[in-house]
Every structure is written in structure tokens, then in C-alpha cells.
Amino acid sequence: MASVLERIQTPHDFRHFTIPQLEQLAQELRETILRTTARSGGHVGASLGAVELTLALHYVYDTPTDKVVFDIGHQAYAHKLITGRREQFATIRQLGGLSGFLKRRESPFDAWEGGHAGTSLSGALGMAAARDLQRASYQVAAVIGDGALTAGMAWEALNQLGHLKTRMVVVVNDNSMSIAPNVGAVSRYLTELRTAPGYVRVKQEVEALLDSVPVFGGPLKRTVERIKDAVHHAVIPGNVFEELGFKYYGPIDGHDLDSLIPVLRSAREFDGPVVLHVITQKGKGYRPAEERPVQFHGPGPFEISSGQMIKKSGPPSYSQVFSETLVEAARERRDIVAITAAMPDGTKLDYFQSQFPDRYFDVGIAEQHAATFAAGLAMAGLRPVFAVYSTFLQRAYDQVIHDVCHHNLPVVFAVDRAGLVGGDGATHQGVYDIAFLRTVPNMEIAMGKDEQELRQLIRASLDRPGPVAVRYPRGAGRGLSLEEPLPDVPWGRGEWIHQGRDLTLVAIGPMVYVAMEVRDRLAADGYEVGVVNARFIKPLDVNLLAEVAGSTQAFMTLEEHALAGGFGSAIAEWVDDAGIGIPIRREGLPDVFIDHGPTDYYLDMYGLSAEALARKAVSWIQELSSSVKP
Ligand SMILES: Cc1ncc(C[n+]2csc(CCOP(=O)(O)OP(=O)(O)O)c2C)c(N)n1
Helix, strand or coil: CCCCHHHCCCHHHHCCCCHHHHHHHHHHHHHHHHHHHHHHCCCHHHHHHCHHHHHHHHHHCCCCCCEEEECCCCCCHHHHHCCCCCCCHHHCCCCCCCCCCCCCCCCCCCCCCCCCCCCHHHHHHHHHHHHHHCCCCCCEEEEEECCHHHCHHHHHHHHHHHHHCCCEEEEEEECCECCCECCCHHHHHHHHHHCCCHHHHHHHHHHHHHHHCCCCCHHHHHHHHHHHHHHHHHHCCCCHHHHCCCEEEEEEECCCHHHHHHHHHHHHHCCCEEEEEEECCCCCCCHHHHHCCCCCCCCCCECCCCCCECCCCCCCEHHHHHHHHHHHHHHHCCCEEEEECCCCCCCCHHHHHHHCHHHEEECCCCHHHHHHHHHHHHHCCCEEEEEEEHHHHHHHHHHHHHHHHCCCCCCEEEEECCECCCCCCHHHCECCHHHHHCCCCCCEEEECCCHHHHHHHHHHHCCCCCCEEEECCCCECCCCCCCCCCCCCCCCCCEEEECCCCEEEEECCCHHHHHHHHHHHHHHCCCCEEEEECCEEECCCHHHHHHHHCCCCCEEEEEEEECCCCHHHHHHHHHHHCCCCCCEEEEEECCCCCCCCCHHHHHHHCCCCHHHHHHHHHHHHHHHHHHCCC
């Protein structure tokens, strides 16, 4: 059969299609998504699950004039393929290629862009409110997953939407999965709605019947209203969405275009806010993804025929080392509890869960709540460890300040994916946390140079009297033996690895190894370059730094973090405040959002590879010596 997809440049090209033609298009979209993600990885499950929903939305809505806002944007591969990006689709998540999320600069059909969960409703409501003020007439729909609907922000938007009562459709794409199975009362509630399919029909039938009863005002009218209300509550105890002021349609089979399209049409026409509850299956149409939705949420390359991951074997990841260390500690101490915000797999806390199910909490996509919940646990005498990606900790900033640090509570933030993250790109880079955490009183911040030091720092952080952030990068460690006993490193101490008269590289995290490589390169040319593994960003090991400053001409700081407010800034502030008077240069990431692509590529581009740093170090050493007066 001739390809339909190849003829689609924009949704305009299929708005006249019959349902069988749309079904063929859906099939081709699935095949294309699978072919591409099998080669380069990506968000397979969510995108396969949203194919029909995406087609129905573009079929019914006059995009891009109407605004369709996708939450996170990881489910929008079909959307990309039917909005002019089919030919570039094979480049998704790769350097210079399409983003794995939505990007306004890629297409006018990308009404919104993000990467963090729960922002779609607020963004869409902003557009709807602007439309009303500007007396425009476009329609707005937002697509939010049941996982993202556990985010507090989503409910803040529903609160306002139910109040403003403007025209907007909230499509709840319910596949009962976050990355892991969705948890919590909201998820349970959606399941209740989902498993009461008679609800809508029965309710509508009874209401229609009562509406047909002639009512002669006053008391009889009130009685009829009361009966309606009773029917409503008898079939299912209340519908939260209706009680918040929405018209609720659902549950609808999100893979059945025959039902989706007419319901979407009437939702679009409704003069007020609508919640359209759509049931989909994550990974739909590809058996391995349907059966293993967690693994197929965001896999690397895989073999299509077997569904096997094509994994390069390598040393354990930092996340794994963190989790194993925490489990070891938790066997010795009953006060340790672990928290994740919907990332049991990514943070590897699933291992902790298997060992201590009662001491493990998945709070949903609710980082703000997680931080304050941790504060409560700590206030009541426990030792909470909140494992969270650096990028998602951004959302809990006020809670970190106001609820944890202000009370000086012993909460450990295990800050995963600290540094560049690769394929997820700009919205997910973990390069701001040093800057936003180090300004907060009582907070201590540490980062080891490798997985051995991560183990040591996690163990030590559990004995601190106040809040601690222990950072570690994405990906595999260096493959050091984890059987060896941990070195006893006093808290707050850096490590002076090499002395060097000409220049000393003061580095944090795995950049220490880059510093050592730079030193070796320059040693071959006769330069004496020192290396310090700072380990602590706050408080800085100022005694060590003062000693090092006495033995070297200058400091060069190295970090895989934004230069603005980062580790180097902390050292420069100290150099200035303490009147040390040593020249200092800071190497790190510039003040721009860094797109998706290999970490090594960006490190090189921003002059943080060993080669680039060696060049800069030599030219600076030469500058310093030429400015020395004879
Ligand atoms: C604030 C925030 N925390 C965590 C994540 C990581 N994350 C990406 S997708 C996802 C699950 C989303 O579930 P849902 O909204 O139901 O969409 P689905 O993938 O099931 O289609 C999570 C937790 C995120 N993107 N943003």
C-alpha cells in the first residue's frame, strides 16, 4: 500500500481523511517512531500511546491557529512527524537534530515547550486568558498525563481554570503509568473513574429523563435538582472535576478514533472548561513496550524484533552506587528513609524499595512536596534522603530554603544527573544547582571525584546535623572497585593531589580527573601544574586553599556547571574576601541554555576538555610569567 505519511506535511493534509485512512496513518506513525527510536533511543512508550490522540487533536483542532499544548513533550513524536518534521525525524535527540521535546523554534505547531512535568495547564490557561482579553477566537487544548497530573502546579491551574470558566479543554491522557506505575490518591481516583464506564452514560440518561419532566418552578424544580445530584453521587461518589466547575467527558478509549473524534469535537465547541478523560496504553502497538512500560519509557537503542536493549556493558552508574550505599547504611540504621518524586528507576531507589518497602516513599511528580515532606520526617527524628535529579530539584527551591534549611534539618539531597545530561537537552541540564543551593544558609554541598568518594560522602552526609546536598553525575562511574573499605575522609576536607608552582587546577567532581590529565600533558612540556580535588563547595576547605595559594602562581577552577554563581565563583569570592591576592580564572559553562547532544561535545565546545584546558593553561602560564617583573 502506498504510504500515507509521506504525503503529510501539515495536519491540513489529513483533515479530510476517513477513519480507515487515519488508522493507516496511525500505523505508519507507529512504525516510523519504532524504527527511529530503536536506532537512537528516546521516549518510546509515551509516544506510541499517544498516536491516535495526537491525530484526533490535529483533526479536530485548527492547528496551529488553535493551540494544542503537550505536557512535558515526550509523547509528541507523532506530532512532530505530522507537522513538517518527518524528514529530520531520524535526527531526534542527536547533536544538531530535532529536540526530544517540543521546541517553538522547530515549528509553529509547537505551541509550548518544556520538559518538566505539570506545566501545560498553566501555560495553556495563560493563552486562553490572553485570547479572551484580546477578543481572539482560537481554541486551546492541553494534553496532560495522569503522572503529570500529580504535580501541584497542574492543580493550581485547574483551580484557576474552574474559577475563570473560560473555554479550554484539558485532555487527561491516562495510561495509569508515570515512568513507573503511577501512585497516589489522584491516580487511584482516575482508576475509579476509568473502571466505572457506566457512570457517564447512566448519569446522562437520568439527567436527560429529568430534564424532560415538566417543572413548574419553585419546590418541584429544587426537588428535581436534588434528584440529579443524588444520581450523580450514587453512581460514583462525586466527580472532582465536575465539582471544580468542569464539564467531564469520559472515560473514552484513546485508541478508538471513532469515539475520540466526535467527543473531541463537542469538547472543543463547549463554552467553558472541559476535562476529557482519555484512556490509553503506554507502548500501544508494540508488544515489548506494552509489556515492559517502565523499561520502554526512555530506553537507549533496542532490537525491534526481540525488544532486547542493545546495552554496552560498563561499570555501575553513579545512581546505582548511590542506591547500594544507601541500602548498606539503611541496614545499619533504622532512621534512614528514602524519597523519590516518581523516579524509582532513574534514581535506582527501586532497590531501596525492594529492601525496605516501609521506609520508601514515591510521592509522585511532586518535588516541592517531597522537600517539605522530608522536612517533616526530619523534624520528627528520621533521616530522610531525597534522591532527585538536579534539574527537578529546581522546582523545590522555596521548600529547600523555607522548610529544610531555615529549620536546619538533617535532610540529605542526593542530587543525581548533576552536570550535562546529553539527549534530554536544555530543559534537563543539571548545571544550576550549585548556584541556587550555595546561597542558602545551613546548606552544605559536596561532590566526589568518582564513585568511591560518592559512597564516602553519602555515608558521611547521614551524620551531618543539617541539610546536605551530595551531587553526582549521570551515567557510569569510573569502574573503581566498590569492595574496598571507604577511606576515612574528614568532612569538609579537600584533597591536594599534586603540588604545582606554575598553576594549580582546583576542580570539583569528575573534572578532577580532567585536571590530572591536563597536568600530565603539561608536565611533559616542563610545566609544574598542581591539582586540588575540592570535594566541598560549601563550606570550602579554606585552610587547604590558603595553603595551596602559598605554593602556586595562580588558580584555575574547573566545573561542569554554569560559571555564574558556581563553584569557581565561590572560590573567587573567598579569594577576594580573604584578601589572598592570587590570580584566578574560572572554567565552566557559559550563560546560555545548552541543547541536546553528547556531553563530550559540549565540554570540548566550551573549552572544558583536557586538550582545550591544556592550551588555556599554557597560554595563561606564559602570560603570568611575562608579567612578572625581573
Ligand atoms: C518536574 C518533573 N519531574 C520528573 C520528570 C521526569 N518524568 C518525565 S516523564 C515522567 C512521567 C510522566 O507521566 P505521564 O504524565 O503520565 O505521561 P506518560 O509518560 O505516562 O505518557 C516523569 C516522571 C519531569 N519530566 N518533570
